[in-house]
Amino acid sequence: MNRRFLLMRRPHGTPVPEDFALVESPVPSPPPGGFVVRNHYCSLDPAQRGWMDDAPSYMPPIPLGDPVRATTVGVVHASDTPDFAPGDWVMGLNGLEDYSVNQAGGFTMKVDPAVVSSPSQFLSALGAVGLTAYFGLLEVAKPQAGEVLLVSGAAGAVGSAVGQIGRIAGCRTIGIAGGVEKCRRLVEDYGFDVAIDYKGKSVGALSAEIRAAAPDGADIVFENVGGEVMDAEMLNLAKKARIVLCGLISEYNSPEKHGVRNLWPILTQQATLYGYLIMDYAPRFGEAGAVMAQWMAEGRLRIDEDVQVGLENAYPAFMRLFSGANTGKLVLKIA
Amino acid sequence: MNRRFLLMRRPHGTPVPEDFALVESPVPSPPPGGFVVRNHYCSLDPAQRGWMDDAPSYMPPIPLGDPVRATTVGVVHASDTPDFAPGDWVMGLNGLEDYSVNQAGGFTMKVDPAVVSSPSQFLSALGAVGLTAYFGLLEVAKPQAGEVLLVSGAAGAVGSAVGQIGRIAGCRTIGIAGGVEKCRRLVEDYGFDVAIDYKGKSVGALSAEIRAAAPDGADIVFENVGGEVMDAEMLNLAKKARIVLCGLISEYNSPEKHGVRNLWPILTQQATLYGYLIMDYAPRFGEAGAVMAQWMAEGRLRIDEDVQVGLENAYPAFMRLFSGANTGKLVLKIA
Numbered sequence: 325m326n327r328r329f330l331l332m333r334r335p336h337g338t339p340v341p342e343d344f345a346l347v348e349s350p351v352p353s354p355p356p357g358g359f360v361v362r363n364h365y366c367s368l369d370p371a372q373r374g375w376m377d378d379a380p381s382y383m384p385p386i387p388l389g390d391p392v393r394a395t396t397v398g399v400v401h402a403s404d405t406p407d408f409a410p411g412d413w414v415m416g417l418n419g420l421e422d423y424s425v426n427q428a429g430g431f432t433m434k435v436d437p438a439v440v441s442s443p444s445q446f447l448s449a450l451g452a453v454g455l456t457a458y459f460g461l462l463e464v465a466k467p468q469a470g471e472v473l474l475v476s477g478a479a480g481a482v483g484s485a486v487g488q489i490g491r492i493a494g495c496r497t498i499g500i501a502g503g504v505e506k507c508r509r510l511v512e513d514y515g516f517d518v519a520i521d522y523k524g525k526s527v528g529a530l531s532a533e534i535r536a537a538a539p540d541g542a543d544i545v546f547e548n549v550g551g552e553v554m555d556a557e558m559l560n561l562a563k564k565a566r567i568v569l570c571g572l573i574s575e576y577n578s579p580e581k582h583g584v585r586n587l588w589p590i591l592t593q594q595a596t597l598y599g600y601l602i603m604d605y606a607p608r609f610g611e612a613g614a615v616m617a618q619w620m621a622e623g624r625l626r627i628d629e630d631v632q633v634g635l636e637n638a639y640p641a642f643m644r645l646f647s648g649a650n651t652g653k654l655v656l657k658i659a
Numbered sequence: 660m661n662r663r664f665l666l667m668r669r670p671h672g673t674p675v676p677e678d679f680a681l682v683e684s685p686v687p688s689p690p691p692g693g694f695v696v697r698n699h700y701c702s703l704d705p706a707q708r709g710w711m712d713d714a715p716s717y718m719p720p721i722p723l724g725d726p727v728r729a730t731t732v733g734v735v736h737a738s739d740t741p742d743f744a745p746g747d748w749v750m751g752l753n754g755l756e757d758y759s760v761n762q763a764g765g766f767t768m769k770v771d772p773a774v775v776s777s778p779s780q781f782l783s784a785l786g787a788v789g790l791t792a793y794f795g796l797l798e799v800a801k802p803q804a805g806e807v808l809l810v811s812g813a814a815g816a817v818g819s820a821v822g823q824i825g826r827i828a829g830c831r832t833i834g835i836a837g838g839v840e841k842c843r844r845l846v847e848d849y850g851f852d853v854a855i856d857y858k859g860k861s862v863g864a865l866s867a868e869i870r871a872a873a874p875d876g877a878d879i880v881f882e883n884v885g886g887e888v889m890d891a892e893m894l895n896l897a898k899k900a901r902i903v904l905c906g907l908i909s910e911y912n913s914p915e916k917h918g919v920r921n922l923w924p925i926l927t928q929q930a931t932l933y934g935y936l937i938m939d940y941a942p943r944f945g946e947a948g949a950v951m952a953q954w955m956a957e958g959r960l961r962i963d964e965d966v967q968v969g970l971e972n973a974y975p976a977f978m979r980l981f982s983g984a985n986t987g988k989l990v991l992k993i994a
């Protein structure tokens with residue numbers, strides 16, 4: 325049977341279990357020219373929360389009654405095309421389900437399991453997470469050695485990679501995260517120069533801590549969080565700072581948007597804020613993946629994974645992204 | 660005597676008359692190597708409100724007890740330097756006062772009254788207002804013919820110039836302003852293709868009006884206002900839109916900053932927001948002024964002035980910027 329985790333209604337704010345349903349249906353057959361993938365690992369990402377809303381975005385909303393859209397890595401189960409043979413490992417945009425149908429001419433690509441220690445790495449270091457960090461920092465922010473890099477959500481999958489790549493690029497790295505344990509990991513596991521705990525702090529108090537760590541301000545802000553954390557960051561911009569707007573996890577579940585209150589310093593510091601999606605860099609994914617793999621092999625880059633198990637745990641696993649429980653790239657192992 | 664309009668305390672929110680004092684003191688003598696200017700026209704700008712706060716900005720706050728800082732145009736009254744002779748017309752950063760002392764090596768420059776129809780034009784078309792519009796649009800946003808340009812504060816001094824320069828660059832221009840009369844002027848006097856009145860409208864209603872005028876979104880947003888007007892604009896960004904953050908007049912008088920609530924569309928549309936100050940372009944002011952003068956002579960560019968009279972009217976004149984009474988570049992004639 326094919327277990328499928330469906331979106332049954334659009335969440336209002338924080339998703340609740342009743343927004344979803346786990347159902348079983350027969351294992352599908354390949355369509356003409358297409359194939360069926362047995363998913364092994366499913367990526368759980370903040371972006372999925374956005375796809376659940378019926379709002380304009382860079383992708384259409386997940387249709388109600390469809391499985392929750394997810395990038396997965398798996399094995400071809402049955403095929404009607406010579407391009408994909410049963411047993412091939414593939415990665416693509418599928419869903420939270422055991423088996424996904426791939427139409428002819430889709431975007432799924434073959435991957436080589438020999439280059440990774442676990443196929444889940446195609447969803448982390450060599451997937452959207454690692455590549456989002458790579459291109460967002462190196463191509464959008466263009467760091468120079470000696471610059472100050474300030475990262476929010478720094479213990480998260482993207483944030484921890486950004487900090488380490490920034491360090492490789494010669495930046496002084498300051499990470500913001502929630503809680504003592506995450507801050508310990510920023511310094512000990514990911515090599516941040518400074519870790520700042522935002523929990524329980526006003527914008528003013530957080531801003532003062534940032535200023536103490538970077539008296540001349542941040543040359544680069546890599547924004548994953550938004551909200552009051554971003555407000556505090558904006559009070560600490562160096563002249564001509566670059567802000568990479570990569571995510572806003574603090575407000576994905578809130579119908580009332582906080583936005584950023586401190587716009588004036590962006591103007592006076594002549595900063596530039598870049599709305600950033602990774603898609604434009606797709607032609608260079610291979611090149612970047614090779615560099616990331618090399619850095620990992622050299623021990624200069626560590627991409628942690630938070631592997632949860634079982635499609636029946638999709639809801640609590642997904643909620644780890646928003647509760648602060650998650651560190652590292654969250655994946656759901658379903659086979 | 661030298662009448663001087665002093666900042667006596669830092670305004671809390673909207674300035675009140677008691678924040679200022681008009682005093683008289685003797686006419687100053689030139690310092691060694693410097694000179695004294697008899698100010699004729701003083702520029703009144705939203706930026707002055709920011710200088711009154713004791714907050715980090717691109718210039719130090721106006722010291723309490725000093726005249727309110729202002730760009731002025733006037734005539735050299737007395738001089739201790741061969742570089743400036745009595746009778747020379749000059750422009751510089753002085754204050755709301757009859758006579759301003761210029762130290763040796765300052766930034767005041769000579770101007771040629773023969774190239775303008777009134778010396779006040781050195782504060783409008785050929786001053787910071789005209790040049791802010793010129794460089795902000797042409798150099799920061801880099802418009803292409805056929806693009807949609809959305810301008811807030813479009814009846815204001817900078818906004819009306821931006822719209823006209825955008826039209827010269829081949830853009831379809833949409834101006835947002837407050838009230839029927841200003842909207843009439845946008846179309847009839849400044850040649851905007853569409854005028855939208857934001858008064859009394861929710862973010863959703865304003866956004867819908869923008870969408871009706873630009874179904875594919877704005878390629879360029881020239882932001883002078885901020886607040887809910889900006890929130891509505893952000894819901895109407897074309898892919899890879901450029902946002903020039905030039906001013907935030909809606910929040911200069913509010914201690915509680917609204918900021919921009921709709922950050923998410925900046926990310927999903929891969930837009931770029933540029934914090935913009937004109938200073939970097941100072942070496943090119945002459946070149947730009949010549950182009951602006953040419954456009955005015957050809958009747959393609961109209962820079963209106965709102966000339967108020969008398970230093971004793973400095974407070975009510977300044978408040979015209981915030982009450983919505985002002986259209987065109989606001990100047991105070993004091994001689």
